[in-house]
Amino acid sequence: MTFDLRRTALRGLNLPAPGCRQAGASRHVVSLHPDGAHSIAAGVDAPINIDVLGHAGYYAGGMNKTATVTITGSAGTGVAENMMSGKVHVKGFASNGAGASAHGGTLVIEGDASLRCGISLKGGDIVVGGSAGSFTAFMAQAGRIVICGDAGDALGDSLYEAVIYARGKVASLGADARFEPMTATDIAALQELLGHRRPQPRPQAFRKVASGASLYHWNADANQEY
Numbered sequence: 001m002t003f004d005l006r007r008t009a010l011r012g013l014n015l016p017a018p019g020c021r022q023a024g025a026s027r028h029v030v031s032l033h034p035d036g037a038h039s040i041a042a043g044v045d046a047p048i049n050i051d052v053l054g055h056a057g058y059y060a061g062g063m064n065k066t067a068t069v070t071i072t073g074s075a076g077t078g079v080a081e082n083m084m085s086g087k088v089h090v091k092g093f094a095s096n097g098a099g100a101s102a103h104g105g106t107l108v109i110e111g112d113a114s115l116r117c118g119i120s121l122k123g124g125d126i127v128v129g130g131s132a133g134s135f136t137a138f139m140a141q142a143g144r145i146v147i148c149g150d151a152g153d154a155l156g157d158s159l160y161e162a163v164i165y166a167r168g169k170v171a172s173l174g175a176d177a178r179f180e181p182m183t184a185t186d187i188a189a190l191q192e193l194l195g196h197r198r199p200q201p202r203p204q205a206f207r208k209v210a211s212g213a214s215l216y217h218w219n220a221d222a223n224q225e226y
Contacts (some may be wrong), residue, residue: 014042031052052071061079074093084104094111102124120139130149
């Protein structure tokens, strides 16, 4: 099934999923000429493969559930935001807020990710093949984020139970974030998360960033110094 977005309304691409789910069918959908349109493949809740051949605008693959969305280009703000399950694969770069508030699934970004990647992450995995901007994983509550390149300022600011693995330089850690020793569990997790990459980066080259847990409870005596 092919949708040419120069000829077909975007709503047509986002509507087939319920019908596929009810029929119990698995289907391959190709989107031609996305030309930066917003909300491509948003709200899909069927086990289908959607290939977006070109650049996507805001919120591509948002609220994804069970679908596999591949963007052969770059993606605008909020790609895979609030994703529940499935996979969103961006073969280019991702703008602000990639994977924001995602509850599950996997977001793979082959290039760089901009500011606030994984903001308020609630579960699932994000793998960034390049570098990630400032405030990545801000208030991330659960899930895992892998950064194969460098990380900007305030990495993991106000982090909760999410875990970050960073291979390159980290400009600075955010409030309550700290480096922790890598364990055998962390090595195994990285091997799983990086299994698709060729050549696969050495898990031992990454550093683990986790929460110091000092912000979990209000401390009236802290005088705002954390």
